[in-house]
Amino acid sequence: FPITFFWMMLIVALKHSMWNSWAGKSAMMRRLGLFMDVALIIAAGAISLTYLIEIEAVCLIDVFTGDRERLIAKALQAEIEFAELYGLPAPDSADDPGCATTMGSWLILIMFASVVAFLGYNVKVWGLPLVLVSILIATYTFLTILNWYFFGPEDQNKYLVTILSSEETRSLGASLGFFQDALINQSSGLLGRFINVLLVLVFPYVILGALFGKCAGGQSLIKLAFGATRNLRGGPAHAAVVSSAMFGTITGGPVVNVLSTGVLTIPMMLKRGFSKVFAGGVEAAASSGGAIMPPIMGVAAFIMAALTGVPYREIIIAATLPALFYFFCLFLSVVFQARKQNIEAVGELSDDMKLTREDRLHLMQIFGPVLLVLVLLLTPKDAVGCSWYSIMLGAVVDQSGGSCAITSLPWIIELFQNAAGDASAAGWWAVFFLIILMFLDKEFRAKPMKIFDGLSQAGVTISTLFLMFMAVTVIDVCLNFTGLAKFVAVDVLGFLNSFDVSANSVGFQLFALFLTMLLAVLLGMGMPAVPAYINVALLMGPMLVGLGLATFTAHMFIFYFAVASAITPPVALAAFAAASITKADPMKTGFSAVRSGIVMFTIPFVFALYPEMLLIDKAVINPNDGLFLDGYDGTLNLGWLAYLMLRIAVALYLVSSALASFDRSKLKPLEVFARLALAVLILARPIEIYGVALVASIALVGWHTVRNRDTVPA
Numbered sequence: 001f002p003i004t005f006f007w008m009m010l011i012v013a014l015k016h017s018m019w020n021s022w023a024g025k026s027a028m029m030r031r032l033g034l035f036m037d038v039a040l041i042i043a044a045g046a047i048s049l050t051y052l053i054e055i056e057a058v059c060l061i062d063v064f065t066g067d068r069e070r071l072i073a074k075a076l077q078a079e080i081e082f083a084e085l086y087g088l089p090a091p092d093s094a095d096d097p098g099c100a101t102t103m104g105s106w107l108i109l110i111m112f113a114s115v116v117a118f119l120g121y122n123v124k125v126w127g128l129p130l131v132l133v134s135i136l137i138a139t140y141t142f143l144t145i146l147n148w149y150f151f152g153p154e155d156q157n158k159y160l161v162t163i164l165s166s167e168e169t170r171s172l173g174a175s176l177g178f179f180q181d182a183l184i185n186q187s188s189g190l191l192g193r194f195i196n197v198l199l200v201l202v203f204p205y206v207i208l209g210a211l212f213g214k215c216a217g218g219q220s221l222i223k224l225a226f227g228a229t230r231n232l233r234g235g236p237a238h239a240a241v242v243s244s245a246m247f248g249t250i251t252g253g254p255v256v257n258v259l260s261t262g263v264l265t266i267p268m269m270l271k272r273g274f275s276k277v278f279a280g281g282v283e284a285a286a287s288s289g290g291a292i293m294p295p296i297m298g299v300a301a302f303i304m305a306a307l308t309g310v311p312y313r314e315i316i317i318a319a320t321l322p323a324l325f326y327f328f329c330l331f332l333s334v335v336f337q338a339r340k341q342n343i344e345a346v347g348e349l350s351d352d353m354k355l356t357r358e359d360r361l362h363l364m365q366i367f368g369p370v371l372l373v374l375v376l377l378l379t380p381k382d383a384v385g386c387s388w389y390s391i392m393l394g395a396v397v398d399q400s401g402g403s404c405a406i407t408s409l410p411w412i413i414e415l416f417q418n419a420a421g422d423a424s425a426a427g428w429w430a431v432f433f434l435i436i437l438m439f440l441d442k443e444f445r446a447k448p449m450k451i452f453d454g455l456s457q458a459g460v461t462i463s464t465l466f467l468m469f470m471a472v473t474v475i476d477v478c479l480n481f482t483g484l485a486k487f488v489a490v491d492v493l494g495f496l497n498s499f500d501v502s503a504n505s506v507g508f509q510l511f512a513l514f515l516t517m518l519l520a521v522l523l524g525m526g527m528p529a530v531p532a533y534i535n536v537a538l539l540m541g542p543m544l545v546g547l548g549l550a551t552f553t554a555h556m557f558i559f560y561f562a563v564a565s566a567i568t569p570p571v572a573l574a575a576f577a578a579a580s581i582t583k584a585d586p587m588k589t590g591f592s593a594v595r596s597g598i599v600m601f602t603i604p605f606v607f608a609l610y611p612e613m614l615l616i617d618k619a620v621i622n623p624n625d626g627l628f629l630d631g632y633d634g635t636l637n638l639g640w641l642a643y644l645m646l647r648i649a650v651a652l653y654l655v656s657s658a659l660a661s662f663d664r665s666k667l668k669p670l671e672v673f674a675r676l677a678l679a680v681l682i683l684a685r686p687i688e689i690y691g692v693a694l695v696a697s698i699a700l701v702g703w704h705t706v707r708n709r710d711t712v713p714a
Contacts, residue, residue, distance in 0.1 A: 001191055001199055002048035009044030011463040013037050016125050040121050043114035050103055050110050054184045059099035071097040118470040126468050130527040134471045141478040162482050193306055194469045201302045203462055204427030210458035211434050214450040217366040220359040221246050222264050231345050233338035236268035237282055241330045244286035245293055254566040254574035257287035266581045273343050280578035281592025284567050286330055288574045291529055291563045293323045295374050300530045308552045310618045312423035313377040318614035322603050329599035329652045336660035365437045369430035376419050376426035384417040472531045479538050489543035509547050513608055516540045517561050524565025533562035545623045552618040553611045560604040567593035595659050647682050650697050654679040664708035
């Protein structure tokens with residue numbers, strides 16, 4: 001991707017030009033801005049050129065000098081001679097030979113200078129917190145290299161050595177191969193796995209989101225939500241939850257979600273009598289839930305697929321139940337707040353909130369591509385050819401002997417089979433389908449250039465994501481170079497073992513999970529969920545895996561708390577965006593968002609203890625031996641799952657009512673405490689505990705209901 005990377009950075013320099021942004025400042029600042037713009041372009045060009053020179057598949061200098069053809073011929077001749085020696089068929093091609101001419105020691109200087117330019121630009125585009133983390137990890141790596149160079153690897157603390165410790169001589173020139181592998185050849189190099197995920201998997205969904213923005217579906221979604229919730233007391237607040245959930249399936253960005261739906265739902269919530277702080281909090285919490293709402297969960301979910309090796313189709317299956325419980329809890333918080341403030345249902349809709357023919361078309365433009373993505377992702381590729389619809393459309397199959405062999409497929413079924421289960425193909429087909437649907441709108445047909453506006457917006461978005469991932473990749477490269485994450489995991493597990501507690505005990509796991517939660521929330525403050533998730537996954541993921549959690553479950557746990565950082569004070573970006581609409585205190589809005597979205601902080605602990613809730617085999621695989629975790633055999637017990645869901649639903653009811661201090665009437669402090677305690681006990685593992693707690697909870701809520709039977713429910 002070197003050429004693509006260069007063009008992306010050129011787009012960033014043009015879109016986010018520091019020289020242009022500082023046009024009204026002093027001459028010194030303008031010159032500094034121009035210098036940074038030029039430095040970014042030169043750095044991108046240098047990185048791209050270095051890759052083309054160093055990568056064995058290209059060897060650019062060798063191509064110009066003619067050495068490339070000679071080396072390939074020599075490698076092929078060696079393989080032919082080897083085949084003749086052992087009586088093997090003669091090959092007609094050879095693996096790419098190493099490059100004869102490379103950048104040598106200049107590689108380190110070029111990479112260092114380029115990374116400085118990328119990080120400097122990241123401060124402007126993505127903010128200081130992400131860059132500070134990158135600089136901290138990079139500085140640590142640099143110090144370990146200096147320590148190795150001057151003092152050697154002997155008798156050193158493990159945190160002060162790097163992969164260079166295996167070198168016999170302490171020479172940077174002799175160790176150049178290590179730097180080349182870390183920066184260029186490995187999948188974790190500067191243009192490695194993260195950039196690949198962005199270009200191959202994320203790009204079509206970025207285009208899809210940009211084209212959604214050119215449709216008029218946002219207003220129609222809100223109308224649909226208002227129509228569905230008009231008979232509930234929460235009215236606009238419930239509509240905010242529903243519309244944010246639906247809008248989140250096509251955006252995945254909390255701040256964008258707030259600014260898109262909140263400008264309409266928040267004023268209506270205020271008009272109905274909800275306080276500014278509550279209205280902003282529930283909108284921020286609902287919008288943050290968009291990042292965990294399938295089928296399009298944002299960039300972080302695609303990165304999770306790359307880091308865990310779990311297909312994206314399985315990730316959206318695993319995310320379904322936790323997301324539904326999240327929005328169920330939000331729904332409950334609105335119910336209790338509406339009861340508390342005695343807010344009545346809207347009932348009839350005004351004419352401007354009723355769905356029109358155009359609205360239905362706009363909804364088709366949104367739900368059509370989303371449904372197509374779901375169908376393509378959830379359809380097994382192997383099941384397409386022998387399906388009833390394939391045969392009906394002309395597929396020729398042989399079903400003798402109890403098996404199915406495909407002889408030929410119609411072209412449309414072949415296209416469907418190629419796209420089935422492929423997240424990238426599903427995204428591109430959804431883009432094409434949306435473009436067709438957009439032309440059904442007469443207003444769009446009058447302004448078809450909106451497509452190019454959407455495509456240009458997508459190009460800018462993916463380019464800025466490329467820039468952000470340069471900062472993230474610096475962290476990835478450095479962690480692989482030093483082994484810091486492995487050492488942290490070993491020491492934390494050793495610390496926990498010092499208490500003579502079984503590594504598989506619930507208390508052991510909860511303590512480690514709590515540490516991970518704190519780190520995820522702290523690192524997530526002031527930065528997007530994507531780098532927050534990656535940073536914590538790289539640092540703490542090995543520790544959670546060492547505790548016996550499945551790799552996927554550990555990553556899902558971290559992902560949730562990275563998303564939760566958007567509503568967690570003191571730097572709650574989604575809550576602050578909502579506060580800018582309500583004109584309420586941002587910090588109070590942030591704490592209100594935490595209260596409304598409290599399940600974001602609790603449900604990860606639930607699926608860490610009960611991984612069957614994630615519905616996929618990868619969530620119950622022991623990472624240490626590849627077998628199923630104790631108590632699991634790969635089958636899904638629907639009866640037990642239904643019972644678990646009942647327990648979770650009751651626990652969420654208790655928590656939501658306790659935080660509102662209201663159910664059918666105001667709750668006394670003792671009852672609030674009792675509900676919170678019972679909610680925790682319901683989710684405990686021993687049946688002796690959760691069974692009694694469940695019965696006690698039902699009795700408590702029943703007693704409260706009977707005592708307030710004359711109260712009109714929501």
